[in-house]
Amino acid sequence: MNSGPINSGLPAGPTAVPDVVTAIAGNASVIPVWRNDLGGLTFRLERKGDDVRYVKWVASGTPEIDLAGEAMRLAWAQSWARVPPVLDQGSDTDGAWLVTASVPGQSAIAPRWKAQPTIAAEAIGRGLRLLHESLPVDECPFDWSIERRLTRADERIAGGEGPAQWSSEHKHLGLTEARTRLGDPPPIDRLVVCHGDACTPNSLLYDDGSFAAHVDLGSLGVADRWADLAVATWSLGWDYGPGFDGILLDGYGIEPDPQRITYYRLLYDLA
Numbered sequence: 001m002n003s004g005p006i007n008s009g010l011p012a013g014p015t016a017v018p019d020v021v022t023a024i025a026g027n028a029s030v031i032p033v034w035r036n037d038l039g040g041l042t043f044r045l046e047r048k049g050d051d052v053r054y055v056k057w058v059a060s061g062t063p064e065i066d067l068a069g070e071a072m073r074l075a076w077a078q079s080w081a082r083v084p085p086v087l088d089q090g091s092d093t094d095g096a097w098l099v100t101a102s103v104p105g106q107s108a109i110a111p112r113w114k115a116q117p118t119i120a121a122e123a124i125g126r127g128l129r130l131l132h133e134s135l136p137v138d139e140c141p142f143d144w145s146i147e148r149r150l151t152r153a154d155e156r157i158a159g160g161e162g163p164a165q166w167s168s169e170h171k172h173l174g175l176t177e178a179r180t181r182l183g184d185p186p187p188i189d190r191l192v193v194c195h196g197d198a199c200t201p202n203s204l205l206y207d208d209g210s211f212a213a214h215v216d217l218g219s220l221g222v223a224d225r226w227a228d229l230a231v232a233t234w235s236l237g238w239d240y241g242p243g244f245d246g247i248l249l250d251g252y253g254i255e256p257d258p259q260r261i262t263y264y265r266l267l268y269d270l271a
Helices: 019-023 067-077 119-132 146-158 171-182 225-239 245-252 260-271
Strands: 029-035 042-046 053-059 086-091 095-103 191-194 203-205 211-214 221-226
Touching: 019 029, 019 042, 019 053, 019 086, 019 095, 067 086, 067 095, 119 191, 119 203, 119 211, 119 225, 146 171, 146 203, 146 221, 146 260, 171 260, 211 225, 221 225, 225 245, 225 260
Parallel strands: none
Antiparallel strands: 029 042, 042 053, 053 095, 086 095, 191 221, 203 211
16 A cells, blocks of 8 residues: 555654553553554653563554554564564454564664665665565465455455545546556566565664664565565655665666556555
């Protein structure tokens, strides 16, 4: 699903803390750090002398966010990739939650990296290449294929979604044209285990500007590597402004592929 900058980001104003998050925190400080476009919240739990933890929470009735599925993906990926260790996951009548340990690094949208986007974009590309080369496709039980995502796109269209919910790049297409284009995908370049939401905030960087870790892997699964690369380059414009696509691709070690980039950005928007 499109998670561009319009509705996702740091919570604006006071944020109500769900009861379960308060209970998990105990005497730790609870700091809201993110709200996504579906109302999902992320909190940072800090306690003196203790490790930092993060809690994701989403209200019941939000099937687009599957925290149990994300917990399974993180547990699987941590054998090969730098991802947050899962500490707890559960649900009740109000919602679901996922508790993870912190990992070293700072989000690529932290102020210091917004001030140094060239360094950050290259590191994001290197980190994505590392992820794609580290996770074993043959052992991955998770699917992020075009076929599966088209089913989701059709569900969203049947539910009444359309150009009004799409990014500005695609609004002019209309439902029929957009769906027709998605029905004609480019050939697979290389199957990898994709991140599934390789937007700028989901890469963490060390202080020296090198790649540190990935977070938010709720859609991780096997797909063409361009399903990640198209979104990773697209999101640089949301967070840094135009002109950094090529730097990320150089960091990854690949030439631009306009056809696949165009296709997978549209698929991301609709599915």
